[in-house]
């Protein structure tokens with residue numbers, strides 16, 4: 001019998017023993033793994049933990065504020081929020097190749113994080129300096145880096161990971177979730193007091209909206225996309241499937257909106273519009289290696305489309321992606 005309370009007590013004791021009176025840095029992304037790692041480590045060592053939350057400007061609507069409200073506001077975790085939007089946008093100007101965008105976002109992310117970590121390592125007012133870097137590595141990540149991944153002959157997309165960072169920073173590694181599967185991490189998160197809707201969120205890629213804005217990334221595109229995507233996700237969360245009693249957010253594995261930088265003609269009132277197009281993507285998958293497009297109800301799609309076109313000035317057309325993986329990928333880039 002695996003009882004979560006006992007598990008937490010044991011994990012907390014282990015972290016305390018490993019860290020002693022030293023200090024820990026953790027890169028908080030708002031994703032499930034780093035969030036649960038932060039909550040667990042905070043439970044163990046409180047103020048000896050400092051989280052660094054890098055906002056690259058490619059997050060979902062209000063995400064930065066939500067992360068801060070949750071961790072700094074509710075859980076009283078030390079969190080440093082770094083708004084690096086301008087730095088990221090600057091480096092991404094004129095870049096439209098998907099892999100080039102991924103590499104820039106990954107590289108800048110590491111740069112920004114390293115600069116903050118170096119400050120924390122040096123120590124400041126009241127802090128003697130961090131010696132540990134915590135990461136939300138989970139068991140499937142451990143297996144993946146152990147060679148299973150090398151079976152894949154071609155890299156279709158380079159997923160940026162922050163391997164090698166502890167060595168580069170001269171910090172010891174703390175990975176309290178290393179033995180857990182994703183569903184166990186989620187249960188742990190709920191037991192630690194994280195809200196279920198945060199812990200059961202769809203996965204969000206590291207490069208964020210950077211791979212959901214096709215081609216060159218512009219601030220204007222990111223702002224339009226954020227608002228359209230928030231409407232789609234809200235409707236998925238608010239619409240239940242009669243047969244299962246579950247929401248369409250729960251029934252899909254991943255759902256999001258993609259910004260297409262093409263304009264099409266529309267009509268509004270007496271006038272003609274010439275505005276952007278967004279695509280809705282929703283998939284059902286168990287491993288993200290293959291995926292089916294979700295058969296969302298027409299009424300739901302219609303509501304989402306009406307709301308986006310009425311509420312987001314600058315978008316006048318919404319399309320639904322009916323491509324499986326393979327041959328399409330889940331993301332559009």
Ligand code: XMP
Pocket residue numbers: 102157158159160203204205206207211254288325328329330331332333
């Ligand atoms: P694709 O688009 O390759 O995506 O079918 C499979 C899963 O991986 C996610 N994904 C990423 N995650 N960095 C990430 O952290 C990335 O660059 C990246 N690209 C794709 C995607 O969201 C889906 O869940």
